[in-house]
Amino acid sequence: MSTYADSFLSESSERQLGALAATLGRIASSAEKETRAKAITPMLDECLQFIEWTINKQPDGASQKLQALSKMLKLWRDAWEHAQTNENLRRLLSLQAKQWSDQFLEYSGLLVS
Secondary structure: OOHHHHHHHOOOHHHHHHHHHHHHHHHHHHHOOHHHHHHHHHHHHHHHHHHHHHHHHOOHHHHHHHHHHHHHHHHHHHHHHHHOOOHHHHHHHHHHHHHHHHHHHHHHOOOOO
């Protein structure tokens, strides 16, 4: 396993979900910008990797939501070559990624003071 994976896996499950939420947030802020289109696929892949690494450490409810998110992210990744040329599809990914980011940040519990 890589140093990156080891570092991620050494974090608490809450911080792992926080890292996933952060990458989803970066997708949300980048997807609408045509000039950032090439950066989206690596970020989608990073999210998928995070999900693979953390899914078994999560309670059933979060685990099921991670599974559903993984399916959606794979669809976006597979369609991104076409979608990146369409302003409405870039906007759709941006909105969805923002919702997912907010959702998993909430699941992480990192916002609770």
